[in-house]
Amino acid sequence: xxxxxxxxxxxxxxxxxxxxxxxxxxxxxxxxxxxxxxxxxxxxxxxxxxxxxxxxxxxxxxxxxxxxxxxxxxxxxxxxxxxxxxxxxxxxxxxxxxxxxxxxxxxxxxxxxxxxxxxxxxxxxxxxxxxxxxxxxxxxxxxxxxxxxxxxxxxxxxxxxxxxxxxxxxx
Ligand SMILES: [Fe+2]
Numbered sequence: 738x739x740x741x742x743x744x745x746x747x748x749x750x751x752x753x754x755x756x757x758x759x760x761x762x763x764x765x766x767x768x769x770x771x772x773x774x775x776x777x778x779x780x781x782x783x784x785x786x787x788x789x790x791x792x793x794x795x796x797x798x799x800x801x802x803x804x805x806x807x808x809x810x811x812x813x814x815x816x817x818x819x820x821x822x823x824x825x826x827x828x829x830x831x832x833x834x835x836x837x838x839x840x841x842x843x844x845x846x847x848x849x850x851x852x853x854x855x856x857x858x859x860x861x862x863x864x865x866x867x868x869x870x871x872x873x874x875x876x877x878x879x880x881x882x883x884x885x886x887x888x889x890x891x892x893x894x895x896x897x898x899x900x901x902x903x904x905x906x907x908x
Contacts, residue, residue, distance in 0.1 A: 749774040749845075749852045756780055759787075759799040766797040774847045774854055777801055782811035784841050784859060794853030802841035807865040809834030839864030 750773040754762045762778035769776060771793030777800075778785070784802025791797050803812050810818035813831040821828050842860040847853060 747852065748849070749847050752776045754778045759785065762799045763787075763797070766791060766795060766799075770795045770797075771853065774852050775843070775845050775857070777843060784861065786859075788843065788857045788859050790854045790857055794848075794851065796843075796845045796854035796857035798843055798857065798859065801843055802839075802861070804840050804842075805838050806834035806836040807839050808836050837864045 752769070752773045752775065754765055754776060756762055756778060757780055759778070759781075762776075766776040770791040773795050775796045777796075777798050779801055781800045782803035782805075783800060785799040788796070788798040805812040809815055812833055814834050817829050818831055840860070840862040844858045844860050846855045846857075848855055
């Protein structure tokens with residue numbers, strides 16, 4: 738991405754930074770603040786809550802999240818994805834979870850003259866993410882509908898370790 742905007746003929750510029758580390762994505766966004774309408778991260782599959790318009794006018798969110806079934810392990814069926822971690826060995830090939838999907842994205846309003854962002858709001862629709870007040874309400878805050886999730890493997894803490902109820906995987 739060039740720091741020279743003199744040749745720019747587009748109305749808006751969007752940068753998708755596909756990476757794991759939020760600090761890396763944030764550092765990149767600050768480095769190019771004012772030169773893109775939106776710099777947004779992808780890859781973690783987990784929507785972050787740090788959406789903002791940076792001081793130079795670039796909208797930023799370190800990760801958009803995924804479009805898919807959130808009753809999953811980043812979109813994959815829970816059981817095989819979870820057992821891999823408990824056994825510390827590769828198991829069966831992971832398959833996508835096929836429950837009700839949530840659409841995750843971001844809404845950005847830009848200034849026509851400059852292409853810079855005026856505001857940014859997360860967009861999360863359907864599935865396990867809903868907007869308070871129904872479909873007609875503005876995108877101010879979001880609520881995750883919590884449902885109990887059961888771990889398929891019985892969790893056994895090491896001898897002498899007491900796990901508080903709030904940290905139990907059966908919560
Ligand atoms: Fe990825």
